[in-house]
Amino acid sequence: MSKFSEWFHNILVEAEIIDTRYPIKGMHVWQPQGFKIRKHTLNLLRQIMDEDHEEVLFPLLIPDDELAKEAIHVKGFEDEVYWVTHGGLTPLKKKLALRPTSETAMYPMFALWVRSHSDLPLRFYQVVNTFRYETKHTKPLIRVREITTFKEAHTIHADQQDADKQVERAIHIYSKFFDGLGIPYVVTRRPDWDKFPGADYTMAFDTIMPDGKTLQIGTVHNLGQTFARTFDITYETPEGNHEYVYQTCYGLSDRIIASIIGIHGDRSGLCLPPNVAPYQVVIVPVLFKEGAQQVMDFCSELKDNLIKGGLRVHLDDRDLRAGKKYYEWEMRGVPLRLEIGARDIKNNKIVVLHRDTMTKDMVDYKEECLLNDLNTMLEKVTINLKNRANTKFQENIRTVNSLEEAQQTLSEHDGIISLYWCGEESCGKEIEERVHVDMLGIKGEVQEEQCVHCRKSAKYITLLAKTY
Numbered sequence: 422m423s424k425f426s427e428w429f430h431n432i433l434v435e436a437e438i439i440d441t442r443y444p445i446k447g448m449h450v451w452q453p454q455g456f457k458i459r460k461h462t463l464n465l466l467r468q469i470m471d472e473d474h475e476e477v478l479f480p481l482l483i484p485d486d487e488l489a490k491e492a493i494h495v496k497g498f499e500d501e502v503y504w505v506t507h508g509g510l511t512p513l514k515k516k517l518a519l520r521p522t523s524e525t526a527m528y529p530m531f532a533l534w535v536r537s538h539s540d541l542p543l544r545f546y547q548v549v550n551t552f553r554y555e556t557k558h559t560k561p562l563i564r565v566r567e568i569t570t571f572k573e574a575h576t577i578h579a580d581q582q583d584a585d586k587q588v589e590r591a592i593h594i595y596s597k598f599f600d601g602l603g604i605p606y607v608v609t610r611r612p613d614w615d616k617f618p619g620a621d622y623t624m625a626f627d628t629i630m631p632d633g634k635t636l637q638i639g640t641v642h643n644l645g646q647t648f649a650r651t652f653d654i655t656y657e658t659p660e661g662n663h664e665y666v667y668q669t670c671y672g673l674s675d676r677i678i679a680s681i682i683g684i685h686g687d688r689s690g691l692c693l694p695p696n697v698a699p700y701q702v703v704i705v706p707v708l709f710k711e712g713a714q715q716v717m718d719f720c721s722e723l724k725d726n727l728i729k730g731g732l733r734v735h736l737d738d739r740d741l742r743a744g745k746k747y748y749e750w751e752m753r754g755v756p757l758r759l760e761i762g763a764r765d766i767k768n769n770k771i772v773v774l775h776r777d778t779m780t781k782d783m784v785d786y787k788e789e790c791l792l793n794d795l796n797t798m799l800e801k802v803t804i805n806l807k808n809r810a811n812t813k814f815q816e817n818i819r820t821v822n823s824l825e826e827a828q829q830t831l832s833e834h835d836g837i838i839s840l841y842w843c844g845e846e847s848c849g850k851e852i853e854e855r856v857h858v859d860m861l862g863i864k865g866e867v868q869e870e871q872c873v874h875c876r877k878s879a880k881y882i883t884l885l886a887k888t889y
């Protein structure tokens with residue numbers, strides 16, 4: 422286990438995010454703290470998606486013959502599908518698949534829903550659990566067999582142009598979402614040999630985890646008309662002709678939480694962006710025998726006021742040493758901690774610990790200003806986490822001009838390498854093999870440069886890395 426892996430597993434246990442002891446490999450239990458982070462993260466995404474998507478909910482089970490209809494798609498998932506074969510003791514006439522993703526559940530219904538050009542475009546999303554019998558090593562939140570928070574969007578368009586525009590729009594939506602979480606990323610076009618089964622092309626978001634490996638945290642697929650032809654999804658044009666629709670789909674998984682934990686965390690444990698932290702502020706009363714009740718009352722009233730002001734606040738009134746509480750809330754990643762004792766109340770001062778920098782401030786306590794001050798501090802935490810992550814991320818993308826340099830660079834540094842490539846699949850796969858990396862995807866086009874491997878003329882700048 423790498424140092425990061427160990428840290429990651431420990432923090433999931435200690436901070437009570439996920440319990441991995443459930444007796445099925447790759448399937449885990451969300452504990453209350455983890456569930457809250459998950460809920461707030463989901464709310465952020467829902468807010469963005471609800472602007473121009475409609476939420477729906479499809480069944481978990483997909484009939485065998487529907488799943489099998491789209492040949493390329495089913496080929497891509499055949500090793501990964503879980504099957505329901507019995508109802509009680511009775512063998513089912515038709516096997517039922519647990520959805521590995523929902524194209525083949527949704528698209529037969531889309532064929533019924535879409536009638537006329539005036540129905541289009543349509544944009545749906547659902548948040549569900551999906552099942553993939555992953556054969557690679559499973560890892561909590563990162564590679565699971567039950568994805569418990571699959572956020573999948575599916576859109577339908579009258580023409581290719583509109584579908585292309587939707588791909589751009591989806592990239593914009595996810596960018597905004599990741600920016601809000603302070604998670605840095607690159608967006609690339611996946612190489613053809615690694616696109617989503619059935620897609621014309623796939624755009625991927627990748628971030629870098631602390632061990633230097635990249636994690637694909639989201640994908641946007643342009644499906645063209647492939648599924649429309651398979652599932653016979655057509656619309657009537659203004660002229661009365663029937664045309665196949667164009668489709669896109671895009672999705673995010675539990676990996677979002679993994680990246681929040683991994684990227685912002687530090688030696689002291691979790692360090693949560695305020696917008697997803699279960700508690701944004703924790704109040705720890707510093708009690709001595711004298712004046713203890715007064716301090717408690719003060720803290721309790723303060724808590725109520727801050728909650729009224731819209732903050733998520735917890736008052737830790739347990740009968741424990743303050744130091745023990747400090748350690749625990751640091752580990753759980755609460756962005757701000759207020760330490761309040763009798764003397765502070767008298768002096769109108771409050772000690773604030775900023776979790777991101779682990780520095781303490783003494784702030785003047787003025788009741789009418791405190792809410793504002795805390796909000797400003799939380800904003801600062803958000804910006805700092807984002808900048809810190811981004812700086813580290815940018816430092817870990819390096820341009821190389823030969824395979825030797827690629828190997829050298831990766832032996833010395835974590836992260837992503839960027840190089841010129843001819844665009845040929847065979848050459849690309851050779852690069853992957855020689856340098857022991859995966860191609861994330863194409864970042865841009867070039868002219869008048871040479872492929873770092875075959876030395877033919879290069880078409881693309883492409884990014885590679887060791888990946889999860």
Ligand code: 5CA
Nearest residue numbers: 522563564565573637638639640670671672674
């Ligand atoms: N139908 C499309 C769009 S929703 C789809 O299924 N795309 S996907 O296969 O690329 O999955 C979407 C995202 O889920 C991926 O980008 C990846 O971040 C995440 N993901 C895929 N498999 C797993 C897994 N086993 N565990 C956790 N996350 C996963």
Ligand code: ZN
Nearest residue numbers: 843848872875
């Ligand atoms: Zn080449």
